[in-house]
Amino acid sequence: MTNDLIKTADRVMAATYSRFPIVLTEGDGCTLYDAKGHAYTDFVAGIAVCNLGHAHPGIAQAIADQARRLVHVSNLYYTMPQTALAEWLVEHSFADRVFFCNSGAEANEAAIKLARKYFKDRGASKRFRIITMEESFHGRTMATLSATGQAKIHKGFEPLVEGFDIVPFNDLEAVRNAITTETCAVMLEPIQGEGGVQCPASGYLEGLRDLCDKEGLLLIFDEVQTGMGRTGKLFAYEHFAMTPDIMTLAKALANGLPMGAMLAKEEVAASFTAGSHASTFGGTPLVSAAALEMVKTLLDEGVLRNCEKVGQYFKGRLLDLKSKYDFIQEVRGEGLLLGLDLTRDGTYIVKACMERGFLINCTQEHVLRFIPPLIIQEGQIDSLIVCLDAVFQDISNKPNE
Numbered sequence: 001m002t003n004d005l006i007k008t009a010d011r012v013m014a015a016t017y018s019r020f021p022i023v024l025t026e027g028d029g030c031t032l033y034d035a036k037g038h039a040y041t042d043f044v045a046g047i048a049v050c051n052l053g054h055a056h057p058g059i060a061q062a063i064a065d066q067a068r069r070l071v072h073v074s075n076l077y078y079t080m081p082q083t084a085l086a087e088w089l090v091e092h093s094f095a096d097r098v099f100f101c102n103s104g105a106e107a108n109e110a111a112i113k114l115a116r117k118y119f120k121d122r123g124a125s126k127r128f129r130i131i132t133m134e135e136s137f138h139g140r141t142m143a144t145l146s147a148t149g150q151a152k153i154h155k156g157f158e159p160l161v162e163g164f165d166i167v168p169f170n171d172l173e174a175v176r177n178a179i180t181t182e183t184c185a186v187m188l189e190p191i192q193g194e195g196g197v198q199c200p201a202s203g204y205l206e207g208l209r210d211l212c213d214k215e216g217l218l219l220i221f222d223e224v225q226t227g228m229g230r231t232g233k234l235f236a237y238e239h240f241a242m243t244p245d246i247m248t249l250a251k252a253l254a255n256g257l258p259m260g261a262m263l264a265k266e267e268v269a270a271s272f273t274a275g276s277h278a279s280t281f282g283g284t285p286l287v288s289a290a291a292l293e294m295v296k297t298l299l300d301e302g303v304l305r306n307c308e309k310v311g312q313y314f315k316g317r318l319l320d321l322k323s324k325y326d327f328i329q330e331v332r333g334e335g336l337l338l339g340l341d342l343t344r345d346g347t348y349i350v351k352a353c354m355e356r357g358f359l360i361n362c363t364q365e366h367v368l369r370f371i372p373p374l375i376i377q378e379g380q381i382d383s384l385i386v387c388l389d390a391v392f393q394d395i396s397n398k399p400n401e
């Protein structure tokens with residue numbers, strides 16, 4: 001069945017993904033099962049999406065209950081789950097208002113549109129350019145890929161959308177030098193995810209905040225990957241002595257149902273008025289009910305605490321590996337967004353781990369990225385470390401495989 005399915009999939013689907021040759025059929029917590037009955041401990045979580053793990057009983061119940069009641073109505077009307085979720089997000093963040101959409105790219109589109117309109121509304125119609133970072137990732141729509149600081153994501157889709165100036169990450173001076181009379185905002189991920197788990201230098205984000213205040217620019221945080229508890233706090237900006245003006249969320253927001261959100265302070269959010277922006281599916285009762293259950297569980301069941309504690313333990317174990325293998329350059333990250341930077345290609349390692357029953361991810365070709373469900377336990381970390389140790393031992397003697 002597996003081989004036939006893969007053959008069919010490769011024939012009928014757009015070839016946009018290079019997939020591993022397994023067919024996943026079921027999940028339970030941090031474990032996934034394939035069609036052949038093999039079990040995998042999941043350190044990918046759908047790319048930082050299933051933060052409460054797979055088939056979470058509370059989430060499943062919330063989805064089922066809401067599905068029996070009301071799945072979708074237009075945003076021409078009010079609904080209870082959407083309102084309750086927005087209220088929760090406003091109560092638990094710096095923001096005053098929320099716009100719901102369906103993905104990270106769309107959340108960033110909303111942020112870009114809002115930043116432009118905010119300045120138009122103030123008569124500064126020449127201010128539309130946004131400074132973004134090298135190695136950033138903001139999505140695959142035309143505007144968000146143009147904002148993304150990676151040539152491989154631009155390639156083939158030129159001309160890019162006008163208005164993005166890309167500077168090196170962690171270089172405050174570069175941002176200062178890139179500001180012109182046309183600049184309206186600075187947009188970045190507080191920790192770069194796809195870019196290889198790159199953390200901000202001490203004082204960098206606070207420095208950006210000061211710079212934006214001084215120059216009258218908006219500061220936009222793309223927390224699509226870092227939000228919803230991933231770094232041990234609800235939102236990554238909470239690690240720093242500052243807040244952005246706009247924040248985008250998606251990935252884990254509804255623990256696997258597609259949902260995005262753009263949050264902003266009142267003064268900024270006020271530039272979105274009736275008709276400014278819209279989304280047919282944005283914040284349907286079904287996804288909102290799932291997200292509402294997700295955010296409650298994050299706090300009620302000590303998930304953030306677990307993320308912080310196990311994340312620290314995990315990082316320590318990765319550092320143990322680093323002291324053992326000289327092809328490990330650096331261990332980076334916060335909470336359960338961790339990266340192992342290698343001097344060699346990581347593709348083979350991902351494959352070898354999969355064959356041993358562990359799903360891990362590799363980004364930028366040489367950074368192993370670990371983004372498991374936030375409910376993962378130390379015992380599961382230990383098992384992965386044993387696996388990595390064996391794979392590393394195996395390749396130490398081989399050239400760049």
Ligand SMILES: *Cc1c(COP(=O)(O)O)cnc(C)c1O
Nearest residue numbers: 103104105137138139193224225
């Ligand atoms: C995944 C990601 C996106 C894009 O989200 P989609 O839902 O795939 O559109 C944007 N920004 C960051 C930081 C991401 O990690």
